[in-house]
Amino acid sequence: MKILIAKHIGFCPGVKRAYNMALQAFETRPHPVYLLGELVHNHQAVKMLVERGACLVNEVEEIPNQVTVVTRSHGLERETRRKLLGKGINIVDTTCPRVQKVQVLASELEKKGYTIIILGDPNHAEIKALISELNTKPIVLGKDSIEWDEKLSPLPKSQPLAVIEQTTFPQQQYRDFCRLLEEKKLTDRCQIYNTLCPETEYRQNELFSHLQTGKIDTVVILGGKHSSNTRGLYLVANQHAPRTIWIEDPNEVRKSWFQPNQTILIVSGASTPDHAVKELIKKIQ
Numbered sequence: 001m002k003i004l005i006a007k008h009i010g011f012c013p014g015v016k017r018a019y020n021m022a023l024q025a026f027e028t029r030p031h032p033v034y035l036l037g038e039l040v041h042n043h044q045a046v047k048m049l050v051e052r053g054a055c056l057v058n059e060v061e062e063i064p065n066q067v068t069v070v071t072r073s074h075g076l077e078r079e080t081r082r083k084l085l086g087k088g089i090n091i092v093d094t095t096c097p098r099v100q101k102v103q104v105l106a107s108e109l110e111k112k113g114y115t116i117i118i119l120g121d122p123n124h125a126e127i128k129a130l131i132s133e134l135n136t137k138p139i140v141l142g143k144d145s146i147e148w149d150e151k152l153s154p155l156p157k158s159q160p161l162a163v164i165e166q167t168t169f170p171q172q173q174y175r176d177f178c179r180l181l182e183e184k185k186l187t188d189r190c191q192i193y194n195t196l197c198p199e200t201e202y203r204q205n206e207l208f209s210h211l212q213t214g215k216i217d218t219v220v221i222l223g224g225k226h227s228s229n230t231r232g233l234y235l236v237a238n239q240h241a242p243r244t245i246w247i248e249d250p251n252e253v254r255k256s257w258f259q260p261n262q263t264i265l266i267v268s269g270a271s272t273p274d275h276a277v278k279e280l281i282k283k284i285q
């Protein structure tokens, strides 16, 4: 059996930065240090922090006054920040700079009078934080393309539009959306900003190139089931690979899944720790 490993694997730069900021907070700030929500969408990464003494909570109300709180790499909603500051809390904001850049862009476009169209999951922390930075209501379009048509049709003719995407939105769907704008003859009054994170693009492109060779029998994806960039990998693999297996933990691997003479490709989501990838390789070997 041949095992190939993607070049872009393990933590992406934004997750690495968030993780290191959290570790530094544990070393330098008085304990207990709180994590408000999962720092990144990966159980193993969060577990590693909890084992170091982090208190994981989901609501601001669960946090005592004047402690240190590490917030998520996906962004922090304006109202949540206000509540934390109101409690005298020391915030360690780990929002990825690439996510912040999209927030700044959206605010600038809003000030210029554009109606903002966001391609992304309205329930994802990144999109919630992005919406909270705007003063007007954006149009949020998820991954369901039927909904795209429904929401775009009633737009008044004169409205200038600007499209931005969740940094981890699947590339293929982004392209489908651009095509729809052309079909609906909306491109003249619509500015499209490609705000997909390059890290997400590298991983999806690399996977696609491997699959184009026709030599891969099975793709094994390691990453959280709530992770949007891991879902992007799954969509590519599911469409082009003979077989796709998506697991969250290397311990899920079963010997019966693999046959001799097969070529296996291992890829991972951007919030999967390097050690989990190594564990997976060892397990399959």
Ligand code: SF4
Binding pocket: 012, 013, 014, 015, 073, 096, 097, 098, 099, 167, 168, 197, 198, 199, 200, 229, 270
């Ligand atoms: S995938 Fe990109 S945007 Fe998301 S945390 Fe990583 S570097 Fe930042």
